[in-house]
Amino acid sequence: TLFKKTSKTIGLIVPDISNPFFPELVRAIEDVMNIYDYTVILCNSDEKSEKEKQYMDVLKQKYVDGMILTTNQLAIEEVMELDIPIVVLDRPSDHSFPSVIADNYNGARLATRHLYDIGCRKIAHIQGPAHVVNAMQRFYGYRDEMKSLGLWEDAFVIQGNYQLKQAKEAVLQALQNDHVDGIFAGNDAMAVGALKAVQQLGLRVPEDVAIIGYDGIPLTEMTTPELSTISQPIYEMGAIAARLLVKKIEGQLIEQLHYVLPVKLIERESTRRRG
Template sequence: MATIRDVAKLAGVSVATVSRVLNQNGYVNKETEKRVKQAIEQLNYKPNEVARTLFKKTSRTIGLIVPDISNPFFPELVRAVEDVMNIYDYTVILCNSDEKGEKEKEYIDILKQRYVDGIILTTNQLTIGEVSKIDVPVVVLDRPLDHSLPSVIANNYEGARMATRHLYDIGCRRIAHIQGPLHVVNAVERFNGYRDEMKELGLWDEQLVFLGDYNLKLAKEVTLHALQTLSIDGIFAGNDVMAVGALKAAQQLDLDVPNDVAIIGYDNIPLSEMTTPELSTVSQPIYQMGAMAARLLVKKIEGQSIEQSQHKLPVQLIQRKSTMRE
């Protein structure tokens, strides 16, 4: 394997000159630069990226921290970030925090040691004070943190009101809500939208709210309990994974969905079309969100001006068979 010294010898220049050509740092006349590049190509020389990173304090790498990659919502988000970053010749390091603040802090320390050029956060375990100390460009995705940080989110509040109103419009009057984790901002926003719509409809009853924690198994368990102890004819689940759990519970009790109990989820992950019946849902522009966050981060890394740093994207209600009553 060729070394930088081999390139210097073949080109008839010093190692320092080859280094300046590789790093585009310092003046090298065009003829010398041409000889160095010809020598690099002839020897098929590959620079030591670790050494270059240490020298330049940059790596053309970004970190992407997600709370739970097993949640079907996040793979599409990750794919969008990776697709855009690849266009700009950045590599993505994926970190799974498991909704644990300490693990998130450890990942950030590791990413900084690797001289990542920026970080995209899709969790909200850290305070704004902790994030401000990261000392590399940060963009917040899916879960808002603070207006001082560029962010890309969906309109969770309006989406929740939309879902609740849809259940009312098809005849539901006892509408339960399976809520996501209490510490997750988008779960709280969806709960707030559900609560406010129920109050406006004159149907608000706090006994109809159950914690599902964005978990299929837990959502199934709380739905089984709710359907057996309360009169419920509609369920708005805070994400599609919990909606699947609710659907399984209804089917276990031999209830007809949607005629006995109608169910709607949130996110529009592929799984929502694979159930029987197919799940109605509130669709987030998942890929668009990830792509937009990636472009924002590139602009921050490259020092470009950002005309708009806060983005709240619209959502869309998609009706499928789980809310199509006869």
């Protein structure tokens, strides 16, 4: 037919709304979509590709006009077949879709370098899930900075899954036998978990172990000591993605298809310079 059924709704798939990074992102998307009279349907994929696919099918049946995907295990061909405007956010796939991410690689270098600058020499990294692209980009940033500082031989990677509790357990476990004087956590939730673990072991932050997180969520200001972090422009990321999607849906010209937004170092108590 000449007419395509539209609904003035868009679908948004995020991995985990209980991670405080996502509410702020969702807020921005909703704010912008509302300006253009779109309603947002929110879905949690729990990092599972099966759930992502199911949601994409359901959203399509509901005739959403477009989707914003903050997911990871994108079965790209399937998404292509959907023939619906798509914008990829925070977790890039390939370059088939407009995308908005922050500079994960350089953010991780910045965090690692900061720990070095305050005097840390045995710097551990709590890595996010290996199947999540931005977790790997942050790992590569850590690796390359450690190499250029000549510290790679002392590198120490703790496997995390972006969740607070698991990170706490993993750090408790890791520090049983190994000594570190700095921890760069791949996100803030894991930094909070690391802080708990380090304190539970009777070590002081930052005197014995300095800690820096990644994201810039408000929770980092609520801990004792307050946590240093690499802050991502979360709201801006969501807002740009939403505007890109509106342009795609409405067939407007898109001048810039791919955005990599800058991040910045926020120094707080947990990485205060030693001595």
